[in-house]
Amino acid sequence: MLEALISALALPASCRVEQRVPKKMLIENGTPTAADKRLLSDAIEEIQWIAALKPNTVGVAEYRDNEREYLEVAVLRITARHAPEDGGLSTAKKPLNTTRMAELVHRAVPYPVLLLLAAPQGLFLSLAHKRWAQNEAGKVVLDGAPATVDLALDLTAGHPFAQALALNRQPQASLLALYQGWMDCLTALQASQYTGTFTADETPAQAATRRAALHRCQELDLRIASLRNTATKEKQMARLVALNLEINGLMAERHHVASCL
Structure with a gap:
């Protein structure tokens, strides 16, 4: 290879x-x-x-x-x-x-x-x-x-x-x-x-947009993983619900940002 x-x-x-x-x-x-x-x-x-x-x-x-x-x-x-x-x-x-x-x-x-x-x-x-x-x-x-x-x-x-x-x-x-x-x-x-x-980029502008979107996706992945890890240890129901809501919001943002890739 x-x-x-x-x-x-x-x-x-x-x-x-x-x-x-x-x-x-x-x-x-x-x-x-x-x-x-x-x-x-x-x-x-x-x-x-x-x-x-x-x-x-x-x-x-x-x-x-x-x-x-x-x-x-x-x-x-x-x-x-x-x-x-x-x-x-x-x-x-x-x-x-x-x-x-x-x-x-x-x-x-x-x-x-x-x-x-x-x-x-x-x-x-x-x-x-x-x-x-x-x-x-x-x-x-x-x-x-x-x-x-x-x-x-x-x-x-x-x-x-x-x-x-x-x-x-x-x-x-x-x-x-x-x-x-x-x-x-x-x-x-x-x-x-x-x-x-x-898919290769066709223009420098397209490449710059993709770089920014990729960086944001990577940031969101790290944040989501951290919140999920916290949620597995959380024992208070109210806090767990809040964590899941935050995770869902970040997942929605990740889906939107990934559409720019």
């Missing part, structure tokens, strides 16, 4: 790098804690630099403004394994924290990254925008939380998501626009978990 995902990107030979990257390069850059360094050291099997998307390799212009510059987009593939419990002192295994690993990779690489993470529990695709740090000249930081999605689907060449990922189907105005195109593909995939059907 990993090779199918790489093929779906339809990257031209002009941008392919196919170079192995020492994991110490990630460990030494942007890893704030000993636990994070241990996670990268213990859990990463291999890092492969698949491609470097630059104006001279894909024919898409760089992007610069006061907040950010996108001179290059890196495509990385990481093969990971289970991390040992207790920092390697135990033989027991625990599920890999793919969300944290993806964030650490994005923090360590100075360019925006399209990350393909093959972990024991599945295949993940992760992207994160970058911007200039406000208080440190020349330093690049994440612009919001990374979008990391579990690709729990049969990624055949004919799958709409696979077709939508192709490089030549992304916006070509700049590397920022191209990268946002891939971000919008992830949003559309997440939206399909609510709608049951994957």
